[in-house]
Amino acid sequence: MQKQWWRDAVIYQVYPRSFADSDGDGLGDLAGITERLPRLKDLGVDAVWLSPFYPSPQHDGGYDVSDYRGVDSRFGDLGDADKLIAEAHYLGLKVIVDLVPNHTSSEHEWFKAALASAPGSPERERYIFREGRGALPPNSWTSMFGGSAWKQVPDGQWYLHLFDVSQPDLDWGNPEVRAEFVSILRFWLDRGVDGFRVDVAHGLVKEETLADWEVPAVILGGLEPAGPPPPMWDQDGVHDIYREWRRVVDEYEGGRILVAEAWVQPAERLARYVRADEMHQAFNFMYLSAPWRPAPLRAVINESLEANDEVGAPTTWVLSNHDVIRHATRLGYAADRVRLHGIGPEDPQPDAGLGLRRARAATLQMLALPGSAYLYQGEELGLPEHTTLPHEHRQDPARPRSGHTVVGRDGCRVPIPWEADAPSYGFGPSDRSWLPQPVSWAEYALDRQQGVPGSTWELYRAALAARKEYRLGDGTLAWQEAPDEVLAFRNGELLVLTNFGASSVPLPPGASVLLASEPLDADGRVPGDVTVWAVL
Incomplete structure (x- = not known):
């Protein structure tokens, strides 16, 4: 039986506008990504996931798609996409692309046709248009970016947008919508992509009555683990869609996959997305959101593994994304x-300093867990958030729509540094950068870290190599007895120990250290906020 590559893969997320700029216009592009793929191969990842690069007015960083079968001219063209896929495959890397099925851009041809057509027309039935309640919108739903989730059009009807007003929600009860996305899947599968990360996978189907829901929406806030899901999230009908998609991807050779971005709790409900006839993976946001303490992390790890084991799916682990x-x-x-x-x-x-120390420890812990892991561009450099980014440069629609009460996500999307002494730190050939880079980022540049013992990049590279050597992704977790401030488990012959406390702790007798996120004490004890991989 052919190995299912995705069950233990390490997948690297590329945010195209911030990864590498080939032409000096200050915006990353597909040609820049292609040029840098050998660096990702050197790092040791198995696959690359690309955030959207489709034609878009870019009101929400490309997640407002106006054409699902093209490439935005800012990023290149379809020929550049083909070259990227071909180069990645030549290097032995898989390519996953983003798919945004919950909503289109308001500049999509379908939505333009809907606005030009009468209420009740086939064009409008592709989206969720409703009559209002007098002068009020159809219900009380709020947008994830703030404000009402409804926008009124000149003829009096309202359309639903769970995100920005420029992102009208599609009606997935419409057979034409379902058929269109099957066609889109085939378009990219035929071009050689190895899978799709499905944006807002839990949101496609809405409860039929569109009942009022008084709980304010919180961007990326997840769902409450108790009680029924809200009427706009995690409805049972989404699973029929993904069963249909699974049948499509299974027609293609090479192990093509579907990955769910679903902010769903508890783990048992999330595991429904990765049943044998649905998706292959779902992001583990409970792990990402867990506090830096041993008891909550152990509980999340247990809950995640148990729920996914029940349906025969691997668990994914992630600490950062866009x-x-x-x-x-x-x-x-x-x-x-x-x-x-x-x-x-x-x-x-x-x-x-504390953040980077803990981040390195958290990464070593994550990469030792059985299953698949996701990395976000720049984390292998130890990049922090740009927390002092001036507000006038911010572009996230969550900021204006929230009345400037939400800072937004721009701080994690700043173009990454490659060369300390180059213009834009090597992001591109000019000094242009669509978001300003902090001056401190020179110290994080790749050329300052490659070949430097103890650097964050070298730690990642060594961990990814050891992960493969010891087959940790295919392994089994076994908890070890440890003090309250320590989390310790075995995965095969490897002991993984994280010390969350202020005092150093000893390793077991006979343990031979393979990797440590920071130097150990002179007597071999493990300091606080440090993870060690040791062979027993």
Whole structure:
């Protein structure tokens, strides 16, 4: 039986506009990504996931798609996409692309046709248009970016947009919508992509009555683990869609996959998305959101593994992505701090040294867990959030729509540094950068870290190599007895120990250290906020 590559893969997320700029216009592009793919091969990842590069007015970083079968001219063209896929495959890397099925851009041809057509027309039935309640919208739903989730059009009807007003929700009860996305899947599968990360996978189907829901929406806030899901999230009908998609991807050779972005709790409900006839993976946001303490992390790891084992699916592990504060910054605050949705220059600033120390420890812990792992571009450099990014440069629609109460996600999307002494730190051939880079980023540049013992990049590279050598992704977790401030488990012959406490702790007798996130004490004890991989 052919190995299912995705069950233990390490997948690297590329945010195209911030990865590498080939032409000096200050915006990353597909040609820039292609040029840098050998660096990802050197790092040791198995696959690359690309955030949207489709034609878009870019009101929400490309997640407002106006054409699902093209490439935005800012990023290149279809020929550049083909070259990227071909080069990745030549290097032995898989390619996963983003798919955004919950909504289109308001500039999509379908939505333009809907606005030009009468209420009740086939064009409008592709989206969720409704009559209002007098002068009020159809219901009380709020947008994830703030304000009402409804926008009134000149003829009096309202359309639903769970995100920005420029992102009208599709009606997935319409057979034409379902057929269109099957066609889109085939378009990219025929071009050679190895899978799809499905945006807002839990949101496609809405409860039929569109009942009022008084709980305010919170961007990337997840769902409450108790009680029925809200009428706009995690409805049972989404699973029929993904069963149909699974049949499509299974027609293609090479192990093509579907990955769910689904902010769903508890783990048992999330596991429904990865049943044998649905998706292959679902992001584990409970792990990402867990505080830096041993008991909550152990509980999340147990719950995740048990729920996914029940349906025969691997568990995925992730610490950062384009929507959340980078973990090198997030972990620089007190462990019990409520998760923030952006950090601005006027906010309390993190302890950068502590954040990086904990981030390295968290990464070693994550990469030792059985299953698949996701990395976000720049975390292998130890990049922090740009927490002092001036507000006038911010572009996240969550900021204006929230009345500027939400800082937004721009701080984790700043173009990454490649060369310390080059213009834009090597992001591109000019000094242009669509978001300004902090001057401190020279010290994080790749050329300052490659070949430097103890650097974060070298730690990642060594960990990924050891992960393959010891087959940790295919392994089994076995908890070990440990003090309250320590989390320890075995995965095969490897002992993984994380010390969350202030005092150093000893390793078991006979343990031979393979990797450590920071140097050990002179007597071989493990300091606080350090993870060790040791062979027993």
